[in-house]
Amino acid sequence: xxxxxxTIESVxxxxxxxxxxxxxxxxxxxxxxxxxxxxxxxxxxxxxxWAEQAKILDWFAPWTQVxxxxxxxxxxxxxxxxxxxxYNCLDRHLANRGDKIALLWEGEPGDSQAWTYxxxxxxxxxxxxxxxxxxxxxxxxxxxxxxxxxEAVAAMLACARIGATHSVVFGGFSAEAVxxxxxxxxxxxxxxxxxxxxxxxxxxxxxxxxxxxxxSPTVKTCLVxxxxxxxxxxxxxxxxxxxxxxxxASPDCPPEVLDSEHPLFILYTSGSTGKPKGVLHTTGGxxxxxxxxxxxxxxxxxxxxxxxxxxxxWVTGHSYVVYGPLANGATVVLYEGxxxxxxxxxxxxxxxxxKVTIFYTAPTAIRSFIKWGEEHPRKHNLSSLRLLGSVGExxxxxxxxxxxxxxxxxxxxxxDTWWQTETGAILxxxxxGAVPTKPGSATRPLPGIRAAVVDKAGRPVPPNTGGxxxxxxxxxxxxxxxxxxxxxxxxxxxxxIPGVYFTADGARQDEDGYFWIxxxxxxxxxxxxxxxxxxxxxxxxxxxxxxxEAAVVGRPDEIKGEGIVCFVTLKQGVTPSAxxxxxxxxxxxxDIGALARPDDIRFTDALPKTRSGKIMRRLLRDIAAGRSTTxxxxxxxxxxxxxxxxxxxxx
Ligand code: WT7
Numbered sequence: 169x170x171x172x173x174x175t176i177e178s179v180x181x182x183x184x185x186x187x188x189x190x191x192x193x194x195x196x197x198x199x200x201x202x203x204x205x206x207x208x209x210x211x212x213x214x215x216x217x218w219a220e221q222a223k224i225l226d227w228f229a230p231w232t233q234v235x236x237x238x239x240x241x242x243x244x245x246x247x248x249x250x251x252x253x254x255y256n257c258l259d260r261h262l263a264n265r266g267d268k269i270a271l272l273w274e275g276e277p278g279d280s281q282a283w284t285y286x287x288x289x290x291x292x293x294x295x296x297x298x299x300x301x302x303x304x305x306x307x308x309x310x311x312x313x314x315x316x317x318x319e320a321v322a323a324m325l326a327c328a329r330i331g332a333t334h335s336v337v338f339g340g341f342s343a344e345a346v347x348x349x350x351x352x353x354x355x356x357x358x359x360x361x362x363x364x365x366x367x368x369x370x371x372x373x374x375x376x377x378x379x380x381x382x383x384s385p386t387v388k389t390c391l392v393x394x395x396x397x398x399x400x401x402x403x404x405x406x407x408x409x410x411x412x413x414x415x416x417a418s419p420d421c422p423p424e425v426l427d428s429e430h431p432l433f434i435l436y437t438s439g440s441t442g443k444p445k446g447v448l449h450t451t452g453g454x455x456x457x458x459x460x461x462x463x464x465x466x467x468x469x470x471x472x473x474x475x476x477x478x479x480x481x482w483v484t485g486h487s488y489v490v491y492g493p494l495a496n497g498a499t500v501v502l503y504e505g506x507x508x509x510x511x512x513x514x515x516x517x518x519x520x521x522x523k524v525t526i527f528y529t530a531p532t533a534i535r536s537f538i539k540w541g542e543e544h545p546r547k548h549n550l551s552s553l554r555l556l557g558s559v560g561e562x563x564x565x566x567x568x569x570x571x572x573x574x575x576x577x578x579x580x581x582x583x584d585t586w587w588q589t590e591t592g593a594i595l596x597x598x599x600x601g602a603v604p605t606k607p608g609s610a611t612r613p614l615p616g617i618r619a620a621v622v623d624k625a626g627r628p629v630p631p632n633t634g635g636x637x638x639x640x641x642x643x644x645x646x647x648x649x650x651x652x653x654x655x656x657x658x659x660x661x662x663x664x665i666p667g668v669y670f671t672a673d674g675a676r677q678d679e680d681g682y683f684w685i686x687x688x689x690x691x692x693x694x695x696x697x698x699x700x701x702x703x704x705x706x707x708x709x710x711x712x713x714x715x716x717e718a719a720v721v722g723r724p725d726e727i728k729g730e731g732i733v734c735f736v737t738l739k740q741g742v743t744p745s746a747x748x749x750x751x752x753x754x755x756x757x758x759d760i761g762a763l764a765r766p767d768d769i770r771f772t773d774a775l776p777k778t779r780s781g782k783i784m785r786r787l788l789r790d791i792a793a794g795r796s797t798t799x800x801x802x803x804x805x806x807x808x809x810x811x812x813x814x815x816x817x818x819x
Contacts, residue, residue, distance in 0.1 A: 182565050186572075187604040188581055192554070196601020197467050203602035206615035217616055218245075218644060222456050224463070225495070226260045227251045228425050231452070235642060241662035241669075242649065243642045244429050245453035252423035253432055253455050254296075254329035257494035258289040259423065265470075269499045271318045272473070272522050276365035276505025283318050285497070291319070291414075293421035295326035298413045302389050304357055306331030306424055309434065311355040311387070313337045313346055313373055315364025316479050316504045319393050319410070321490055323359045324433075324480065328451075331424040333431040335446070338481025339364050339371055341761040343379035345444075349436050350384035352446055353651060357389045359410075363396035367506045374400040381406075428452030434651045435483055437589040438701035439660060440672075440690040446651030447483075447589050455491055457593030457645025461614060462492030465583050465597050466526050467555060475501035476528040476557075477515070482698070483589040484559055487645075488528060492593070507533060513544035520548040527575070528557035528585075530697040534567045535727045537575075545574055555600055557583045560697025561729045562685050568607035586610035586685050588671065589699075590661065592645030595619065596683050609682045617643055619683065621675050626665045629676075637675040637685065638668040691785075693722040693730045698763050700732070702785075705766070708759035709734060712752060714742045719775050719783045720766075723792040731767035733792035735775055744771035768792070 193199055198206070210217040215234040222231075231249030261268070266286040274280045283291070304310060310332045314320040320336075327334040335353045337346050350358065360377045363370040374392055378401060381387055392400065393410040402409070429450045436444040462468055466488075474493055478484035493500045501522050507515050515537075519527060537545070556576050558568070563584055572582055581600035587593060596619060598604075598611040605611060613619040621635040622628050629635040646669070649657040664670035674686040688694060691702045702720040709718035717737040725731035736752065738744060749769040757765050776784040 193601045198599045200602045210616040245644045246428040249428040254325040255423040261285045261497045265497045273318045273502040290419040291322045292325045293419045294417040296329040296421040297417045308332045309353040309355045311358040313360045335434040343376040346380035347383040354386045359391045361393040361395040362400045367509045370396045438699040442703040442707040447647045448651045453644030458487040458492035459495035461594040472525045474526045475524045512540040516545045516548035523552040526555045530560040531563040532696040556580045559585045565607035584610045590647040637671045637673040696728045708756045712755045721789045733768045734766045
């Protein structure tokens with residue numbers, strides 16, 4: 169693990185404080201008094217607190233126990249309770265919000281659709297019946313590999329309706345990655361599209377699925393949505409067109425009555441080993457966590473037009489595009505494509521066109537907007553906005569201020585939300601009508617969440633001292649396990665620091681108790697807000713026939729947060745060349761996906777290792793960042809390696 173201490177200095181200087189605007193406080197769902205009350209209540213009586221909050225969901229049958237922690241760290245929340253996530257996101261809104269728009273979708277080429285809650289409900293019911301007809305039953309796993317279209321949301325909810333556990337794989341992942349995830353989950357069916365649009369080009373999803381299915385023996389059936397319209401291969405008996413099966417499917421499909429702990433979805437994310445982790449979330453606790461935090465943190469109201477720019481392939485899309493907002497009956501904007509297509513003002517155009525009131529995006533996007541220039545947002549009327557959100561990585565104070573001034577017109581609070589795929593929902597964030605913000609800080613844990621910054625032994629560290637961010641108590645939307653690997657779950661999250669959930673983030677708390685998250689302390693990179701394991705990229709590289717060894721590290725990147733630098737030693741007789749660098753980059757893209765494309769490949773004769781054979785990553789990080797290497801290097805096996813790497817660096 170690397171010490172978070174080194175990065176502390178940069179944020180220590182930030183002292184600006186932004187109290188919630190008076191006008192916002194006056195109408196906020198949670199004002200400062202209510203905020204205080206919730207916190208005190210949750211501390212005094214956590215079970216009673218969660219039991220009361222859980223009333224925001226519709227239950228078919230009540231639970232008998234709020235939390236069963238007797239088999240810790242395996243939690244069961246709302247024990248014995250019965251519900252259905254799709255019922256909570258759809259059916260219960262039909263009486264009062266049937267004609268309210270649920271999804272306001274815009275495709276990259278400019279086509280658009282508006283789906284009411286009633287329409288979304290009908291589509292989900294029909295699709296659920298199609299899935300049943302294709303042999304899918306409660307408990308089966310279904311992979312979803314789709315562009316960001318309304319049907320992707322329907323696919324998730326159709327699975328939830330019949331109790332099939334979905335595993336959404338982001339459309340930017342490769343065929344190999346799809347196959348790995350199919351196999352790990354044991355998926356029986358995959359839902360995809362012919363393609364999706366990205367920067368004017370077609371992402372060939374179905375072609376990728378064809379390759380993936382040649383390596384995914386458990387997947388027997390493929391359902392294909394027609395989106396882009398280019399020809400694709402349809403394997404008779406295996407592949408079916410969405411529109412054909414939907415044409416005669418009944419819109420009547422009662423929701424399955426499911427246990428609170430019924431597995432809702434598996435979502436794969438990178439950990440510190442080469443193998444992605446299948447994070448498992450269940451129904452009751454997850455839905456409560458996402459719905460409740462979506463209300464609290466986004467202050468959601470019926471009139472809002474809410475836009476979270478994430479793809480449903482990421483947890484942000486699961487929790488804050490689909491489950492949280494729809495459970496709350498919100499109007500959700502979806503945009504299929506890139507923020508700079510056809511021009512750099514696409515997002516601002518969308519905000520103006522749909523009169524978006526709440527906008528939630530990632531710091532890496534904000535930094536791109538800054539680079540593209542203020543003239544793009546300035547061309548558009550953004551006065552509908554009332555609240556802004558940030559997620560995925562620490563937001564640097566400069567980006568925060570730009571977001572606040574240029575996008576928020578100085579009037580919109582910014583909610584910097586810290587959470588993880590594993591936490592299911594936001595854990596640390598300001599509630600906008602109650603908590604003064606500081607640029608770059610996610611502020612304080614939400615009511616019911618107990619977080620701390622501790623040392624390796626679990627002892628709290630003094631204010632303004634770097635340490636490990638931990639969560640000291642279970643919470644409803646926590647992951648339940650790593651799919652098929654309970655041991656890894658126990659070890660990675662609850663076996664690192666005694667008695668607490670280990671986040672793998674470094675952080676400090678300031679004198680006001682505000683949390684400043686500094687980033688991962690494990691071998692996980694955060695590239696444009698996406699998690700990538702260095703080991704996963706290394707393993708892709710060493711599978712190339714010309715590569716002997718590889719070490720991958722991050723280096724600071726102005727836009728992406730972190731860039732990917734690969735140190736590679738070649739097999740005997742292979743000559744390094746610029747072409748080979750490109751070949752290796754393409755190889756990583758093929759193995760993992762475009763999001764893992766290395767920024768820099770550096771050939772070296774050997775990797776710096778300790779006497780025990782461990783790669784000296786800190787050294788490599790310093791070299792990758794162009795920093796001079798300080799500290800004790802006496803364990804270096806071979807000083808000349810370092811010298812050579814440096815020579816290359818100075819090139
Ligand atoms: C990692 C989790 C949670 C949705 C998107 C990412 C980093 C996330 C923040 C934030 C500082 C943040 C952490 C965390 N992170 N939000 N507001 N401030 N860092 O989910 O892919 O599971 O990644 O993202 O390092 O551990 P994820």
